Amino acid sequence: xxxxxxxxxxxxxxxxxxxxxxxxxxxxxxxxxxxxxxxxxxxxxxxxxxxxxxxxxxxxxxxxxxxxxxxxxxxxxxxxxxxxxxxxxxxxxxxxxxxxxxxxxxxxxxxxxxxxxxxxxxxxxxxxxxxxxx
Ligand code: CO
Numbered sequence: 001x002x003x004x005x006x007x008x009x010x011x012x013x014x015x016x017x018x019x020x021x022x023x024x025x026x027x028x029x030x031x032x033x034x035x036x037x038x039x040x041x042x043x044x045x046x047x048x049x050x051x052x053x054x055x056x057x058x059x060x061x062x063x064x065x066x067x068x069x070x071x072x073x074x075x076x077x078x079x080x081x082x083x084x085x086x087x088x089x090x091x092x093x094x095x096x097x098x099x100x101x102x103x104x105x106x107x108x109x110x111x112x113x114x115x116x117x118x119x120x121x122x123x124x125x126x127x128x129x130x131x132x133x134x
Pocket of ligand 1: 007009054079081130
């Protein structure tokens with residue numbers, strides 16, 4: 001059911017420093033900072049030949065990644081995003097097998113303007129999974 005790895009998201013304590021590191025030290029194509037107020041994050045996408053990296057930084061006081069950075073002050077891998085063709089079919093299949101979807105269970109619009117859902121990390125080996133419809 002899942003398709004390509006769309007991106008790996010890394011929570012970072014200093015977004016501009018991380019962006020500069022990927023651009024200057026790692027020599028990657030880095031995008032601009034984008035505020036995503038619906039998700040409580042500011043993001044930078046980095047284009048790699050086979051996937052993307054999403055640098056995440058908290059936006060606002062109740063950002064969902066603030067607690068993650070409190071526990072991991074130097075940053076860390078926050079989630080992986082897999083592509084699916086039909087996000088509602090994917091959700092129904094997963095919830096039918098007991099997996100939990102975060103939030104109200106309805107897809108939100110993600111950073112690429114496509115519908116996304118997050119799956120509970122306790123149901124997936126400790127890994128927060130984002131599904132994105134492509
Ligand atoms: Co993501």
